[in-house]
Amino acid sequence: MLRGSIAVYYVLTAVYLVLLFRRREPMSGGRAALACLIPFAGLPLAFIAGRAAAKSASADPDRFADVVGLKADPAGILVKVDLEKETSIVPIEEALVLNDHATRRRIVMDALKEESLDLVGFLAKAARNEDSETAHYAVTAILEMKRGMMAELQRWSVERERHPDDPSILAGYADALKRYLGSGLMDAEMERTYRLLQADVLERLIREKDCGEEAFADKVECELVLRRYDRAEAASERFLQAYPQSETAYYTALKLYYTLRAGRKFHETLNRLKQSSVTVSYPTLQIIRYWSRGSL
Template structure:
């Protein structure tokens, strides 16, 4: 009995395959997906496939490959970018994650992931954790590919830096790539500590050779504060303050160090020096000054 049902199942699959290729002329990807569905769900797969066909025909405006949806996605991205929104390239993806229809959601998201359009790591992580296993699979694949590609670049640059440690431009390129890698890649604790140490060493090497670029002072102090290396934060903070006393970042970073270490007396001295300086305040500096003037030392 079981053998007869199995043979009947194979016959029906073969008959459907022949009919689909001769008369339906579906895209190869859809054809293969339907065969997989029929193989994995004996008999019930035919019923499910029939319902999907009927649903598709009842809505002629929805193309089978969701090209209309994807076209709208690209249009939304273009409009958002014209408006120079900070998160322009991820707004449509966030919308796709909220789609209730599982088939539409899956097709749209997997298409975006396959075409490497998903640039934001937090959205990619949401896709990895998605309850739809197909979406999660593609997200894991693209994430793994990106990490491997970045690490290959990093290892190549690391070897070059080791051979030509006096090349300042190469050091800056390496530091920029490390910063990008640490910011946009989801890493385990050991890997993050390893590459963060590389980033720290690269910044130290740059500052030994080039002391007049504010960017690397800021990055080095922010890195020290982020890992609670307050000794290095104070060391570089004071050196930065001495060299760039006409820049608000020197004051703000040192005040941040004082706040994190509970040195409020020193913080307010630095605040008064900033207020009495002739430095034009940015919105960030103005907000910081107002915060501490209003008793911000009591904030956690």
């Protein structure tokens, strides 16, 4: 009698499991385990769990859509969420690997709409994606960004020719060059060409009164990248002369002499900073403490 009851129970359980997995209902694995591992009581418990899950999901359909990462487009078709939500949960590399091809394409298309230079690295990775259409979208986005970059730099070049000594034009041109040089959109030869142009624009800019600390710091950094160390040092000295109470001016000089392994000048600058009345931030204070204990 008992064997017959168990046989009937597992026949019913088998039918239930077929229906359960065919419908792809929530908590399928757990409910299947209940039905199989607890004879007689397992099947009713699985039914109860199923009804509870259904009520929970239907109670707040918008919340359910958020949890599973789905949204309905205007046509009523469920689609994946946007770039920011996709890539805020997992790294970009994983987002392009773990998601299906359609989602990868949508992520890249969302990136294209952003038109932000911060996304160049992401698009470069997407351009190497195994899905050819995803890679095509990424390459298209990069080319469009390059086109926009060149157009903006050309506009600033024309403005500079018209007003070669206008501080606002020089500052705008320097800012555009800085952004694009840091974008990763330029190859090595192109980058050096525009880096030299940046150095020239910044040289003209720092001759102006009240040009700002950033222009001096950028000039020193630019000359360091170009390995024109004498010009970098000259710009650093002018920075300290123009802004003798600037923490940034001292920090820039310390960074320069550290890069050049110029120990004597490094410690001379460090001692000048320690003896000055400049208010320093905690990171700079840590530098002072560290290098006051040792030598370069």
